[in-house]
Amino acid sequence: MKIVFSLAPVLLFLVSLYLLDSFKLVSRNILIICLLWGIIAALISYFLNTWLVRHFSLNFNLFSRYLAPITEEITKAMVVLYLISRQKIGFAIDAAIYGFAAGAGFALAENVVYLVLLKNDPTLIIWILRGFGTALMHGGCTALVAMLVIGGIQREKPMILAISSGLLAAFLLHSIFNHFFVSPYLQTALIFIVLPIVFAIVFKQSTTVLQNWLEIEFSTEIELLRMIKQGKLRGTKAGEYLVKMKQHFAPETILDLYCYLSLYLELSIKAKRNLMLKENGFPVVVEPEIIDKLNELKQLRRQIGKMGELAIQPLVRMKHRDLWELNLLRNI
Template identity: 35%
Template sequence: MLNAAAALAPVVCLLGLLVLMDSFKLLPMRFVAQAIGAGAIAAGIALLVNQQLLETLGLPLPAVTRALAPIVEEVLKLAFVAWAIYGRRVGFPVDAAIVGFAVGTGFALVENAYYLGAVRSGGPVLWLVRGFGAAILHGATTAIAAIIAQTLAARRPGRRATIVLPGLAAAIAIHALYNQFVLPPVVATLVLLAVLPPLVLLTFERSEHATREWVGDGLDLDVELLGLVLSDDFGQTRLGAYLEELRSRFPGPVVADMFCLMRVELELGIRVKGMLMARDAGIEIPIDEDMAARLAEVRYLQKSIGPTGLLALEPLQVSSDRDAWHKFLLREQGRG
């Protein structure tokens, strides 16, 4: 029992620390649990794949452990992270880091549970070293890969297909270097502990600062734009002139839906930013029943406008990838 606690507790404690540090609580705990589950599934698949590499292909154990296992494991772990980023389930590097570490947590729990059953020898100190090593290796490497991917997604919205590759390469390199076993296990764990957690924590601090700036500045901008959209002078603005120009390319009802979509997206953005400001101050604002109707209205308007119409709205830059994240956050908050 003591060995199991030493092997499994470190990664859970580190994940809990990251969640507590997130003052905005951007990720619903339901989604964090899903990430842990995805990491556990990835670990099970990785164990099977690595076993097949050893038995079916007859590869020597050092070749699999030092070269192939890091590739297999990091690809499997990053699959859920990529899905979360592509699906706009995360909005900032801070929540990408939590998702990545949660996936690594699930992976480390299954891997250490497997080794606990396979290796009966060793005391609590050995398993504590193993527990911290797995926690930092699997948690921090996936968190770093997620941070890199989310940062690139925000900077290069038109190149989403390749945003996970740099982070994946970094995670594989760190994992492969650790698996060379150049240093004794205790020393290697201490090196990981000295390098990776401070890097993740530094990213946390910078991302929290960027989030506060985005919430404050974005709220002011959204309120100003919404006032402009609802004003009598909207037709004289750049936004109004562009919508008027679209009348020559789209039917009138579609253009009217475009106007409604702009209004509702701005209202949702204001609601989310206000909710985050309150949450940062320690106040939890519940989601009212009207919000579900607003989200349904957005889905209806997007379907009515169609892909071509949505593409035509992009130059207005009223909506962005974070609008999809807004809606995900509101849906999850509404579920309680």
């Protein structure tokens, strides 16, 4: 029973989050990687925390309340920060699930260590508190980091500011938990009740944002691509803008810009189409030539250079979310 109460709650919560992802944004392979990283992060934190306490002769209570939250939240968050930097996370939904998975892995490893060290302790309540309280806290804190960082990026905050605000929030929450300002029983009950509500709100809001983004951009991109293919772009504001750029770029660069715009729109539409199919329970359309087209887009992006990217930004906004949706095509 000790094993069940200490390990099952966080795993069941993670599975529930995964099943609630209606757009199927989360990759199982990446989810497992996050879970495994959490286990590795727990080992790193254990050895690092042990060294810090011994080397600096730190008071255990002060260490657990103020320094341990810093080392643990940084190590747990590394995997989600890497995924965000690689455009593998696009919305709060997948950020929350990947973040919780990393925290869950950490909690599982930590609780296994406690099971070994306290194997002769017959008190079941300890394992209930650790399983429903501490474990969910670890998952929730890392999910919070991931959501705040991706939210900051989408609001175009500097990356360092987005990361700092996410980690600071996690430090504070973790530190407050370790202070035990209220009874451990009440603290565990609050986490068990509040955390699902918070995730439900985040999922609902993020789903609405995702649906609005798909509806608005999908129709706009289809119309723009249709005009390009029919040769009617010149009579639009977008066409007039491209004509003006001829004064600033060589003819071959202008041609690359047209090709880049057309190919990006085609791939972006296909990525959004697949998201819509996933949401409605249909299989995505797999096209063998997609990888070649993505590589061609990458090559065109190199050819137009940074100046070309800046010039075409009013028409094609290659922001984090746009790069993320193109990555979805690679992962089919």
